[in-house]
Amino acid sequence: MNAFLPYLKYLRPYRFHFWMAMLAGVVFAVSSGFSLPMMADKVFPRLFGDGQQMDGLTVAVVAMGIPLVFAIRAISGFFNVYLINYCGVRILESIRASFFSKILEVEPGYFTKSRTGDLVSRMSADTALVQLTLTEAANDLIRQPLTLLAAVSFLIYKSASDQQFAFIFLCLLVVPASVFPVRALGKRLFRKAKQQQVEQGDVSNLMTEAVSGAREIRIFRAEASFLERFQRKVADLLHSQMRVIKYFHMLSPSIEVISSAGVSLAFVVAYIQGITLETFMPLLFALYMSYEPIKKIGVLSSRFHRGKAALERLEEITGYPISILEPGADRAISLDRARGEIEFTDVSFAYGEEPTLEGVSFRIQPGEKVAVVGPSGAGKSTLIQLIPRFYDPASGSVRIDGNDVRDLSFEDLRRNIAIVLQEPVLFAGTFEDNIRLGKPEATAEQVEEAARKAHIHDFIVSLPMGYKTEAGERGTQLSGGQRQRIALARAFLKEAPILIMDEATSALDSESEEKIQLALSSLFEHVTGIMIAHRFSSIRFVDRILVLDKGRLVASGTHAELMESCSLYRKLYLNQAGTDDAGYEARSAV
Ligand SMILES: Nc1ncnc2c1ncn2[C@@H]1O[C@H](COP(=O)(O)OP(=O)(O)O)[C@@H](O)[C@H]1O
Ligand SMILES: [Mg+2]
CATH class of the missing domain: 1.20.1560.10 (ABC transporter type 1, transmembrane domain)
Known part of the structure; x- marks a missing residue:
């Protein structure tokens, strides 16, 4: 009692x-x-x-x-x-x-x-x-x-x-x-x-x-x-x-x-x-x-x-202590619209005993486009999740425009970040509702423009109900690629100054090489972009590539520089070359 x-x-x-x-x-x-x-x-x-x-x-x-x-x-x-x-x-x-x-x-x-x-x-x-x-x-x-x-x-x-x-x-x-x-x-x-x-x-x-x-x-x-x-x-x-x-x-x-x-x-x-x-x-x-x-x-x-x-x-749930807390109103630094500079300083993180990230430091300039590559399990997805504070680092700091993300309110922090995850979730509701999640007050034109950028508009209007089509529970009526494109449209509509994609470009893979490059560079226009590379072919437009291995940042540079200096990068690239269209270039370049 x-x-x-x-x-x-x-x-x-x-x-x-x-x-x-x-x-x-x-x-x-x-x-x-x-x-x-x-x-x-x-x-x-x-x-x-x-x-x-x-x-x-x-x-x-x-x-x-x-x-x-x-x-x-x-x-x-x-x-x-x-x-x-x-x-x-x-x-x-x-x-x-x-x-x-x-x-x-x-x-x-x-x-x-x-x-x-x-x-x-x-x-x-x-x-x-x-x-x-x-x-x-x-x-x-x-x-x-x-x-x-x-x-x-x-x-x-x-x-x-x-x-x-x-x-x-x-x-x-x-x-x-x-x-x-x-x-x-x-x-x-x-x-x-x-x-x-x-x-x-x-x-x-x-x-x-x-x-x-x-x-x-x-x-x-x-x-x-x-x-x-x-x-x-x-x-x-x-x-x-x-x-x-x-x-x-x-x-x-x-x-x-x-x-x-x-x-x-x-x-x-x-x-x-x-x-x-x-x-x-x-x-x-x-x-x-x-x-x-x-x-x-x-x-x-x-x-x-x-x-x-x-x-x-x-009570086990209601009493669960939340470890990621907003700063108190007195401590919070306000950030209206970020310029988009991202800086990791000596960041380490572990899910359990084994460190997943160790001493990771890098800086991304506002408007710069950066790709993160590395073997599976290297910590790429973990790395990007520290930016919107899905996790907090065990040591070191993550900064946006020079502000520690822990000093920003969730509203200020997350308003400035759009993320497309590898397996995006659609919610019950129409396609329009799902895209509008990015910006609830968007006009129908803005929704449509975002859908065009994500190459999903033509598909949507080909359906009898168009934008009013029900996406179905978790978007089950859609292919994985279509789901990703809806998620892309949602992210663009948000118009956040920082856009992150975690292996999210397979949606665009069915397009021709040239079209992918075009699409991606238009998507990342005016924003700071981080993309975890799904295919090397999809990261040619980036300014710089970070190479992650076993939770450590092992190299950073352009494709040409890394082919020259980083054996892991060369290996990853050549491995894919055999199976990917990127291979033509690789073989001819060798
Ligand atoms: N939620 C989690 N709990 C525990 N360990 C995790 C979790 N997510 C990922 N890991 C582990 O952290 C390491 C890095 O994972 P991840 O960042 O997803 O790598 P990547 O995206 O580079 O493939 C892996 O060893 C993985 O098993
Ligand atoms: Mg991953």
Whole structure:
């Protein structure tokens, strides 16, 4: 239960609802725990008591007392549950929102450590469980303890007037005894519930893999092994689910047995003490009214255990410390439009133990076009991701126009950078929407111009719906090249002074050599450009080439200079020469 306390702060805007719910809860509790036994105490003796005759009207009025108390109890009970549920749902809304904004806020590198299915399962299954806990618990959270309190007050009140101490003492003895099964089962329930939710995440992961890896699974004939893994995971999940159901439903009966023992004890004591039926009836009422809450509080606590397990999983995400932070408003240097100078000074970076970048230093002049080449795994993609701060260097600094990127607000920093990644993601929406992501306020003409530059305009207008064509989930209706071109158009539309491409020019490969050169030099016009070379043929227009090997910058210069001085560059170039059109030039140059 304590796990939920921090979330009470979300109640602030709804405190009126909350206090009204509390008030209704108090009315409910008093009418059930105190008034009902009280009615029994006052009404029954008059109806069955000393045999004295009453006229019909008096009987009716006296008898009406019972439905009246029930009516008050019903109405206050309704408002209590309704209002408290409202508060519960509002709290959940805040939990969902903080989960989602965390997903939007966290550094992109976080997602390589976590699995999509698991995150989706947390967002859906775990929040659903928290919701269930909050709403179910809301029904009983206030009124049961208060009803218990009211019933106990009645018992004490009776004991003060009737001196039936032993009787009442025994009735109350059951209260602490009932706590044992609650505690014992609660702990198990919590463990199993947590396990169940982890397994739910595993199942979701397998599901997302089956969807995203549909082609791989088919071509490698992995259907059977996937199915088997799925069945195993589902069986594990069912197993834990049944455990949860078992502990959950053992609780109520255990408490019932304990409290029925209490009741039978009460009977015996009542018999020995020679208590009359009129005295016994209201006490039995009060007893029933106090055991009922004990049982419900027991169930409530087990629900909280289950909900807490879900909440903890959500908190692992919402409480994840973001390591890449914006500078405070007081520290931030403002940068409206960058000239586009980029400088790395002795930059080192590691994902884990092994360094991925070591002592990398270079400077790119505003408007300069630079290519980065190197063997696969050299650290090229890592290098460019330090510029928009997808990662921060472990040591050294990255500067734009002389400002450390860590001193710029995300807005100022990222507004100045456009990136095209190797596998760009398109979002649900039309082609136009997807391109417009680069500049939401762009006119239709600007969108079209960007699409022309990216050589995708002709394709788009050839479709019946043109720019209004739905791109499909993750752009699945498009070829890889078409997706890249949309992403290129998106990047141009942004008109940022720094344009970065990570092996993103395969989109242009189907064009003739000359056209690629033309296209690229028009794309990189007026900007500082960094491109990770996909093909050597696509980097002829650049001013300078950086050669990266095992996280170190090993050489820098023009193509001709590097062919002369850098053996790694020569090797990379000649390797590709055999398979690429660049080879003609290479062979003739040798
Ligand atoms: N998210 C990551 N977590 C851990 N290691 C990574 C991650 N991304 C890349 N690496 C590792 O860092 C090294 C450089 O990767 P990368 O920058 O992608 O190289 P390149 O783009 O030159 O092929 C590789 O050894 C790769 O395995
Ligand atoms: Mg790469």
